[in-house]
Amino acid sequence: MDVFDKLKILTDAAKYDVACTSSGTDRKASSGGIGSAVSCGICHSFAADGRCISLLKVLMTNSCVYDCKYCVNRRSNDTPRAAFTPRELAELTINFYRRNYIEGLFLSSGVLKNPDYTCEQMIEAIRILREEYHFSGYIHAKAIPGADSALIERLGLLVDRMSVNIELPSQKSLQTLAPDKSKHSILAPMGFIQDRMQENRTDLVKYRHAPKFVPAGQSTQMIVGATPETDFQILNLAEGLYKKYRLKRVFFSAYIPVVENALLPSKESKPPLLREHRLYQADWLLRFYGFRANEILDSDHQSFNPYIDPKCNWALNHMEFFPIEVNRASYEELLRVPGIGVRSAQRIIVARRTGPLHFDGLKKLGVVLKRAQYFITCCGKIADGLKITQDVALRSLMSETALGTLRQNLPDTVPEQLSFFTNPNPTKEDLQKCLTGQI
Amino acid sequence: MPDGSNLIYQYDGSFEGLLCCVFESYEKKEIPLDIIVADTPQTTLLPIRDIVTDEEKARRVLVSIPKKMGKETLDFIRRAFLTCLPYKEKEILLFLRLGYRVGNSVLNLLTNDTVHTLTKAVKYLNNESNQFRQFIRFSIFQGAMVAEIEPNNFVLPLLVEHFRNRYPEEKFLIYDKSHGMALIYQPYHAEIVAIESLELPEPDEEEYYFQDLWRLFYNTIEVEGRHNPKCRMSHMPKRYWKYMTEFAPPRRKRPGMEPKYEPNPVLLSSSPARPDTPLLPDGQG
Numbered sequence: 001m002d003v004f005d006k007l008k009i010l011t012d013a014a015k016y017d018v019a020c021t022s023s024g025t026d027r028k029a030s031s032g033g034i035g036s037a038v039s040c041g042i043c044h045s046f047a048a049d050g051r052c053i054s055l056l057k058v059l060m061t062n063s064c065v066y067d068c069k070y071c072v073n074r075r076s077n078d079t080p081r082a083a084f085t086p087r088e089l090a091e092l093t094i095n096f097y098r099r100n101y102i103e104g105l106f107l108s109s110g111v112l113k114n115p116d117y118t119c120e121q122m123i124e125a126i127r128i129l130r131e132e133y134h135f136s137g138y139i140h141a142k143a144i145p146g147a148d149s150a151l152i153e154r155l156g157l158l159v160d161r162m163s164v165n166i167e168l169p170s171q172k173s174l175q176t177l178a179p180d181k182s183k184h185s186i187l188a189p190m191g192f193i194q195d196r197m198q199e200n201r202t203d204l205v206k207y208r209h210a211p212k213f214v215p216a217g218q219s220t221q222m223i224v225g226a227t228p229e230t231d232f233q234i235l236n237l238a239e240g241l242y243k244k245y246r247l248k249r250v251f252f253s254a255y256i257p258v259v260e261n262a263l264l265p266s267k268e269s270k271p272p273l274l275r276e277h278r279l280y281q282a283d284w285l286l287r288f289y290g291f292r293a294n295e296i297l298d299s300d301h302q303s304f305n306p307y308i309d310p311k312c313n314w315a316l317n318h319m320e321f322f323p324i325e326v327n328r329a330s331y332e333e334l335l336r337v338p339g340i341g342v343r344s345a346q347r348i349i350v351a352r353r354t355g356p357l358h359f360d361g362l363k364k365l366g367v368v369l370k371r372a373q374y375f376i377t378c379c380g381k382i383a384d385g386l387k388i389t390q391d392v393a394l395r396s397l398m399s400e401t402a403l404g405t406l407r408q409n410l411p412d413t414v415p416e417q418l419s420f421f422t423n424p425n426p427t428k429e430d431l432q433k434c435l436t437g438q439i
Numbered sequence: 440m441p442d443g444s445n446l447i448y449q450y451d452g453s454f455e456g457l458l459c460c461v462f463e464s465y466e467k468k469e470i471p472l473d474i475i476v477a478d479t480p481q482t483t484l485l486p487i488r489d490i491v492t493d494e495e496k497a498r499r500v501l502v503s504i505p506k507k508m509g510k511e512t513l514d515f516i517r518r519a520f521l522t523c524l525p526y527k528e529k530e531i532l533l534f535l536r537l538g539y540r541v542g543n544s545v546l547n548l549l550t551n552d553t554v555h556t557l558t559k560a561v562k563y564l565n566n567e568s569n570q571f572r573q574f575i576r577f578s579i580f581q582g583a584m585v586a587e588i589e590p591n592n593f594v595l596p597l598l599v600e601h602f603r604n605r606y607p608e609e610k611f612l613i614y615d616k617s618h619g620m621a622l623i624y625q626p627y628h629a630e631i632v633a634i635e636s637l638e639l640p641e642p643d644e645e646e647y648y649f650q651d652l653w654r655l656f657y658n659t660i661e662v663e664g665r666h667n668p669k670c671r672m673s674h675m676p677k678r679y680w681k682y683m684t685e686f687a688p689p690r691r692k693r694p695g696m697e698p699k700y701e702p703n704p705v706l707l708s709s710s711p712a713r714p715d716t717p718l719l720p721d722g723q724g
Contacts, residue, residue: 011659015661050670050671051665096653099579256662256664354547361550364549
């Protein structure tokens with residue numbers, strides 16, 4: 001089997017992993033070495049599915065002793081198996097890196113023989129890169145659940161980011177679909193990495209040259225749509241992970257049926273891409289906009305509104321908060337306005353120091369007035385000629401696609417009959433239909 | 440404010456030259472209608488004044504900018520000068536006149552028309568240079584790495600630092616086809632020089648080997664169930680595809696190597712056999 005065959009098999013097996021970011025570290029090449037990292041990360045290409053390619057994302061091997069029902073690499077699946085040797089993988093990485101194809105390596109693996117052996121193989125490949133090639137580019141490694149903590153420690157000192165996949169959003173689903181894994185076996189390494197990072201931060205204060213442990217932090221991912229958890233449960237779980245384990249990112253992966261199994265959605269069902277999209281929107285609200293999970297959804301509203309994004313949804317349900325005065329509102333208040341994002345909020349703060357802001361000025365700052373105008377005043381005035389009626393406001397908050405789908409799904413309803421506050425109750429099918437162009 | 444002049448300034452196209460125009464504008468208490476680069480073919484009946492680049496005058500203006508408006512503003516002006524904004528010289532002059540008046544806060548006047556125009560142009564420049572950090576593809580010829588780009592803005596000066604930090608021990612060349620310039624780096628020295636044209640030899644077997652592996656990886660990593668060409672295009676506009684390894688026709692015929700969707704017409708039409716002549720200036724080969 002040559003490198004072409006191996007690369008094909010091991011890329012194919014790794015492609016369902018979501019995380020491909022290279023963010024969180026800033027570093028120049030060491031003298032005599034190669035490779036740098038920038039904290040905002042760099043995407044080097046985009047695949048035809050629109051997902052970013054930042055790292056060489058492959059598995060060390062796709063042989064696996066586990067039999068997780070949702071996974072292409074499960075033991076019982078009849079698929080060709082391959083394994084890179086550590087040196088092959090290191091050489092491939094360096095040669096791709098020199099040509100500016102990638103930012104570095106994202107290494108995961110099926111469990112070959114046992115978790116310790118697998119982890120040792122990964123460490124060897126990364127050691128060759130770091131020590132023999134003096135490679136300072138980005139490396140993201142998966143912690144293999146069940147591997148000895150000494151090995152995880154060693155891996156953590158070599159890489160920038162580590163992740164442990166939480167896989168499914170609840171213990172029950174895990175039991176049904178991944179009988180070889182348990183909540184404990186996943187959370188234990190996550191906790192270990194978190195503790196070591198904490199220690200490392202104190203070490204770095206004391207000794208400037210202490211080796212860095214997982215400097216870009218850890219992330220995780222979970223599959224959405226394979227099991228019955230609601231959006232509310234998933235979002236709460238994500239919030240908990242950010243708080244408890246200080247994760248940098250929680251990734252969501254719309255379940256793509258790869259296997260026919262009575263416990264899973266049928267192979268014909270489409271991946272719930274819109275749901276995934278909404279989860280990411282809500283995730284952004286948690287991380288950058290100061291929202292809490294229970295503001296976005298609550299036990300009475302457990303799923304996202306398919307037609308409008310979570311921020312607009314919150315705004316429409318909290319009209320008592322608006323309108324706010326752009327020239328006086330705090331940064332946090334500005335962030336709550338649909339049509340004002342992190343950057344335009346920052347620009348507003350900067351620009352209003354030099355003089356009062358009016359609507360035409362806001363446009364230059366990047367505010368999406370089409371949305372924002374219903375929620376703000378400038379120097380006490382609302383936008384010229386603006387008539388605030390429910391349906392006009394609602395329509396301007398929906399994307400073209402969502403509007404189209406809405407008309408298509410509710411042919412008997414004319415748009416004027418839309419109401420502000422009741423959620424149109426779409427079927428699961430509607431949900432899937434309205435995702436074109438949304439992601 | 441002095442105004443009403445129907446005069447046009449003509450300078451040598453250098454940053455120092457532009458600073459001399461600023462000096463002239465203050466000395467003569469006038470604002471020219473436009474500032475143009477010498478020997479651009481143009482027809483105008485308006486009077487043109489040649490502004491001679493004088494190091495002393497340029498230095499005086501250069502020193503005054505950080506003093507009056509802060510270091511960031513000087514960096515901003517230098518960047519604005521690299522952009523492809525039409526009438527950028529006039530806009531920069533207006534910006535500086537505003538800056539001398541209001542001082543440090545000039546960059547915060549985001550709703551002012553001049554500041555807004557320049558901010559937008561600089562943002563475009565920054566975005567474009569970021570995109571080249573992402574999408575530049577090097578090919579390796581006898582140990583030297585070569586890449587071609589066709590940027591709208593003059594991004595080379597913004598790429599130096601990034602690629603120097605990344606490949607300190609390599610020799611590399613980035614050829615900017617639209618401006619006829621090239622960034623040449625040899626450990627540990629970088630310079631930007633004018634180059635008429637660049638012809639590359641046929642890559643060797645090793646180069647093709649890794650290019651093919653990359654194409655295989657690129658085509659395999661897509662999740663077909665999520666195919667979304669629109670999203671790809673918005674992140675990676677088509678004008679970059681021309682020089683990207685991913686979209687070049689494969690060398691070896693193997694399953695999974697051919698571009699899966701809509702092969703790029705630009706590429707298919709522009710792949711004549713390249714002449715086998717070496718090309719890199721002064722011992723780059």
